[in-house]
Amino acid sequence: MTRFLSRAARPLAAAFLALALEVTNLSPVAAADAGPSPIALRSATAQPAVPGVNADIQLLHHTMLGVSGRPVPATTLLLTPKGAPPAGGWPIVGWEHGTTTPGQRTCAPSQTPELDGGLTRDGFKSDYSWQISQFIDAGYAVVAPDLEGLGPDATTPYPYYSLSSLARSLVAGVVAARAAEPSLSERWAVVGHSDGGHGVLGVEALAKEATGLAFAGTVASAPYVAIEAHAARFEADAKTASDEAAAHQGLMMQQFQGALMATGLKVTQPSFDEASIMGPDLAETLPRFRSLCSVAAIGTIDAAVKAKGRAFEGLNADWGSQPQMHAFLAANDPAVMPDYTLHQPLLIVQGNADPFVLEALQTRFADRLKASGARLTYKVYDGADHFSIIRRANADVLDFLRQQFAR
Template identity: 90%
Template structure:
């Protein structure tokens, strides 16, 4: 981010003052003053109330730096507490959602009443809107991007698992929010769950792109890391399972990891040949897999594995060693990225009973970070699973944010 970006954003902030103070209806503003900046606020749309979230809610239509190197359309929810802000403005919690889809743009937080891209609707009670309500109640503004390639304005594919894209979705959302709402603080923290937890682990390295803002720290809930290790563990558990149902579950979850990674890699490298890492049965599921929200997408692989059983032609044994996939994981999975570390305060929270992101692998990742000197607090919650960890860790998350914003 350069000085020219600030010069572009500040005029837009003034133009949106009426919206920030409660003007009604659509409030489109031309981005002519934004010049070539990759981040430009285009318009603001009032959003309906969300049960349990006592906030003013707006949808920001803006641009962000895309993985292809050019600005792309993006949308971000901005939720602000009602009433007047504290001195210095509302501190910003930049919040990133987990996997809502491998590639269907309508499976985005802004497009669903629970702010979770359809997870609750489809059977996974996410508690995302509950957590956002807790942040609002604590006096924070929440910036929640749909992510690059998701949401109503998206015109490019969703680059699933791209760490830089996930980080820049948050950064662009925060910059757009500051343009739309001058009553925001210049202090912000990143909070994410699952793949969003993975995404916020990439923010610190790029936080300097949010010119003029002070990054306070990171909270990652069940961050989705150690992909190759997860696939191997699920596969081994399936082979050692005591019954057919457990064996099927392990095999299906192993294939799910590879399908997600192949989807993300193909967006950034269209020349990638999926046959290099998988057999024909898994490859045949991918077109439909990518067109669905998460629960239905998992169901597509589940049904295909059930049909073929042990004869299912899926991930190859050395799938993660294929050169393009190996480079993709090394660049985007903090658990295997050479030299990856954190230098600012971070909190990772993990449920011990999580069936998707395994506690043992998360603990190995956290131990590696701490051994390297990262200022990390790591907490494990007995009995908590992938989603219930959000409520179980609530007090610890709020306490961590309070401490960082007080520094």
């Protein structure tokens, strides 16, 4: 996908919130009211060393509260620095990966040497293991969940884009890690990239489920938000493109947004009919799309769009207004969730050359957060794209974490 993605880089209201909670039951605030998660550590197994990561690594087998409202099996990687912990224990960085798959459980960090669910293996260097090494070298333990529905123990589907599921995967992983390793501190912060960046934006509302621990703050790197707005922007790019390659790219990226959201919604709402938001060409790709890791999954849509060009029958113009989809986005996309804000310190980092999460839409979200009173630091990095943002923002991320853990 490196080669494919480098081509990509080329050139409502309170009433509706009530509907969202009724239809999806996925609001993190509403979910938090349900009580503490039934988290139980079942076992921990030693994992092989990861090149460049100077840590002891364990795979934790535990339970978490799933989107069904029942406990489900989950797995989480725990990486701790070698040597003696500092007084008070190793501070914890809960780290969440981006989109590694729409629904294939083997595309999980614990199942790949680079800790990225196959992105590097399939040709798209993620820098995830490098980022984790930076946290280890700074003296932090890293808790990296595979996420609900992903990993070797998963028995239920992956509820893609569910904010409560993403957040609870981290909360459960941190609680399980503390049960497995007494050298961990009670202080924790979260860092996520792309859809993981979206996921960490839901953690603060559920952090109290990590009983007895002190939540310190959030780092979101190119968080995947404003989904409907992204689809509309890509559609506009396709319509105004001056050449077929650019038109194809915009159309493909528009379809990709809808395919991901349809996949996530279908898991939480089996009654959802994809045909209510899309034409037959896109609908026909979904079974295979959901069975693959990200690189091949997006390639499936790319090939389908190429085969039909501008005649491709994909997302309906009003796809986001279909009641179930509209409610799903309102309950899970912080950029459109009514009254969404955070109270603990938050850092968002974004590249202005990112072809997947667009800087203009991220800046609009950041402005909305600031207006809500969020304690946000927002930084844009010139020339950084969707993955190079990890290295470009590293010093600022480490400085932010250092400040929060020092409070």
